[in-house]
Amino acid sequence: MSTTDQRLDEKRFEQLLGNLLRIGVLLAAFVVLLGGVLYLIRHGEELPDGKVFHGEPPELRKPSGIVKNAMHFRGRGIIQLGLLLLVATPVARVAFSVFGFLRERDYTYVVLTLIVLAVLLFSLFFGESL
Amino acid sequence: MNVLEFTLLIWLGAVAAGFLGALTGLGGGVVIVPLLALVFGVDIRYAIGTSLVSVIATSSGAAAAYVKEGFTNIRIGMFLELATTFGALGGAFLATHISGSSVAIVFGVVLLASAYLSGRRRSEPSLSGQSDALAVRLRLNGTVPTPDGLQSYHVRHTVLGFGIMVVAGVLSGLLGIGSGAFKVLAMDQAMRIPFKVSTTTSNFMIGVTAAASAGIYLDRGYIDPGLVMPVLLGVLLGALLGARVLRGAHPQSLRIVFICVIAVLGIEMIYKGLTGKL
Numbered sequence: 001m002s003t004t005d006q007r008l009d010e011k012r013f014e015q016l017l018g019n020l021l022r023i024g025v026l027l028a029a030f031v032v033l034l035g036g037v038l039y040l041i042r043h044g045e046e047l048p049d050g051k052v053f054h055g056e057p058p059e060l061r062k063p064s065g066i067v068k069n070a071m072h073f074r075g076r077g078i079i080q081l082g083l084l085l086l087v088a089t090p091v092a093r094v095a096f097s098v099f100g101f102l103r104e105r106d107y108t109y110v111v112l113t114l115i116v117l118a119v120l121l122f123s124l125f126f127g128e129s130l
Numbered sequence: 131m132n133v134l135e136f137t138l139l140i141w142l143g144a145v146a147a148g149f150l151g152a153l154t155g156l157g158g159g160v161v162i163v164p165l166l167a168l169v170f171g172v173d174i175r176y177a178i179g180t181s182l183v184s185v186i187a188t189s190s191g192a193a194a195a196y197v198k199e200g201f202t203n204i205r206i207g208m209f210l211e212l213a214t215t216f217g218a219l220g221g222a223f224l225a226t227h228i229s230g231s232s233v234a235i236v237f238g239v240v241l242l243a244s245a246y247l248s249g250r251r252r253s254e255p256s257l258s259g260q261s262d263a264l265a266v267r268l269r270l271n272g273t274v275p276t277p278d279g280l281q282s283y284h285v286r287h288t289v290l291g292f293g294i295m296v297v298a299g300v301l302s303g304l305l306g307i308g309s310g311a312f313k314v315l316a317m318d319q320a321m322r323i324p325f326k327v328s329t330t331t332s333n334f335m336i337g338v339t340a341a342a343s344a345g346i347y348l349d350r351g352y353i354d355p356g357l358v359m360p361v362l363l364g365v366l367l368g369a370l371l372g373a374r375v376l377r378g379a380h381p382q383s384l385r386i387v388f389i390c391v392i393a394v395l396g397i398e399m400i401y402k403g404l405t406g407k408l
Contacts, residue, residue, distance in 0.1 A: 022191060032363060035355065036360070060355065061351055083353060087348075090340075097208060120345075123344070124345035
């Protein structure tokens with residue numbers, strides 16, 4: 001492959017990643033909106049208590065608990081699910097970049113990207129151990 | 131005031147923050163925390179958790195447009211993300227172990243520094259000169275379109291730039307901001323990367339950096355759905371509108387006003403932190 005071809009190819013791949021990010025954000029925003037509407041219908045009349053810190057309940061802190069909560073069609077669970085989707089978009093972009101560098105046979109960057117990916121996944125799934 | 135009214139007010143504030151952030155090119159994230167903490171009296175831990183999530187949204191949402199323009203240097207971005215993600219992990223860890231007042235004081239200082247960094251005139255680094263050995267080894271050099279055709283640029287001070295990025299990552303994780311001003315500082319001043327490349331590459335990195343601390347914030351219960359929902363939707367809408375109104379041009383007077391607002395908020399955060407009111 002000539003250098004210009006490779007550039008074009010790289011460019012197309014980047015474009016794909018950019019679109020992936022946009023779709024991820026839109027999807028996440030839609031889910032958050034859906035959860036928000038449900039939440040406001042059910043709790044809109046109550047008094048707000050978000051000012052004082054008491055931390056979220058345990059079922060809204062872990063990916064597994066959030067999915068379960070959202071399955072029960074709880075407004076707050078669905079909002080958190082949307083947020084998980086949102087956090088997942090940059091993680092997915094990093095994961096796809098691994099393939100991009102693999103195709104270019106740039107193994108230094110394959111390793112580098114895998115390390116970044118590992119840090120992201122560690123934070124998401126093992127955050128409690130820190 | 132009930133939940134519905136409270137939510138609508140926060141949403142309006144977030145739309146304004148996102149709009150001004152996009153219009154001035156400074157990002158809305160940096161005013162979300164003071165807005166929530168100072169204006170709405172929200173606990174600073176909820177405020178930084180909320181801000182962090184909205185930072186991911188604006189960064190990822192804008193990335194598609196930036197990639198189309200084609201100045202992002204993916205290698206520089208990925209290499210420096212190594213620094214920012216580890217930094218962000220450390221920053222989020224720190225945030226859960228120090229008091230809210232201390233976070234407020236650090237936040238105020240960072241706001242003042244951001245105002246200063248954004249306020250002074252940036253001078254475009256010259257494209258000539260030698261890059262260091264590490265930059266060559268990591269294939270960080272690239273080209274950027276100029277009126278005279280494609281120009282190649284040479285990355286310098288790679289280690290220094292990496293170091294500043296660790297700090298930018300820590301601040302991002304500690305304060306729930308994108309710390310774009312510091313990322314651009316590392317790339318412009320230390321590494322001598324042209325503006326078009328440093329600005330877009332910085333945006334590209336902000337979402338990944340923020341995602342690194344999001345898991346820890348979520349686990350500690352800092353991310354409150356009732357707060358995040360209006361802020362996230364508001365900032366996104368505001369940023370979208372801002373990008374529509376102006377494509378790339380950031381009016382100087384508006385920029386100065388926004389920088390002054392950031393500075394005032396910074397002083398207020400420091401004051402409230404020192405007097406233990408946050």
